[in-house]
Amino acid sequence: MQDQPFLDRLMNDISRHLPADLGRLRQEVEHSVRAVLNETMTRLDLISREEFEIQQQVLERTRAKLEALEKQVAELEGDAAPAAAGRGAPDQG
Incomplete structure (x- = not known):
């Protein structure tokens, strides 16, 4: 360029x-x-300023998606933990 x-x-x-x-x-x-x-x-x-700004926008969108996925995984792990704890102990009845 x-x-x-x-x-x-x-x-x-x-x-x-x-x-x-x-x-x-x-x-x-x-x-x-x-x-x-x-x-x-x-x-x-x-690279041109325009190309740099486009890549910066792509990175910002990717970062936002990553943060949303990390939050979703944390919620799923949180839901799975109590269920796994309930199945882990055998009934002594």
Whole structure:
């Protein structure tokens, strides 16, 4: 993923720090820096903010379902415990 606005802002910052009297060399430096930054961003294997937020929502839903299932299992275990205790002792009648 390439975050073009970020890359453009970064390039503007870099360009501001380059001497203005470099002429053609300035353009070559900017081109080379942009190429290196593009390659670096690609290698980082970043995701977009939108993808991150979608995954965050999926995680929140999964967590809510897990909590509901844990509660359900605890209730079922609670119901099963008294029944098991009642069957465990033989009648002495």
